[in-house]
Amino acid sequence: MDGYIQQQYKGAVKRYCQTLNLKENPELIAEYRKRHSQQYMWREIIDGIKSVGILEMEIYIVGSRLFMIIETHVDFDWDSAMKVLATLPRQAEWEEYMAKFQICDIGSSSSEKWKPMERMFHLYT
Numbered sequence: 001m002d003g004y005i006q007q008q009y010k011g012a013v014k015r016y017c018q019t020l021n022l023k024e025n026p027e028l029i030a031e032y033r034k035r036h037s038q039q040y041m042w043r044e045i046i047d048g049i050k051s052v053g054i055l056e057m058e059i060y061i062v063g064s065r066l067f068m069i070i071e072t073h074v075d076f077d078w079d080s081a082m083k084v085l086a087t088l089p090r091q092a093e094w095e096e097y098m099a100k101f102q103i104c105d106i107g108s109s110s111s112e113k114w115k116p117m118e119r120m121f122h123l124y125t
Contacts, residue, residue, distance in 0.1 A: 007056050013071045016078065018114035021103045022064040029064060032101040048088035052081040068114060082111035 022029050034040055036059065049057060056071040072081075085091060086109045095110055104113040 004058075007071075009055065009071075012074050013055060014074055014076055016070040016072070017117040017119065018068045018070070019117055020066045020068070020114050022061075022066060022101050023103060024064050028101050029061075032098070033061070035098075035101075042090060042094060044088070044090040045094050048085055048091055051088070052085045054081070067117075078111075082109070085110065 022032055053072055053076050054070055055073065056069075058069045060067045060069075091110075095108065095113070096106075099106055099108065099113075102113060
């Protein structure tokens, strides 16, 4: 198995890890993957993510389970950033569109859909 090259930053960053389940439907999962590809991702969503201070965002998938890693500056305030993100152009439209693929409540914001994960182990050498 090959690993994934990570961005390097000068200084420490904060990491947030979250999970979300997709509907158990291979066609919907394939479309969800397509909509997150470079070719089909909405530019306004990428710009909005960056504008609230998110340095890096990765989404991993196994079956219908998603795992997202977000990296930010150490002084990043999650709640404030998510409030701003929810008001940015096309964000609500994106969330509504993505909801058809996700197991979530209709009308949920991104921060309501994605569930934070607790770090229970780490190994730093």
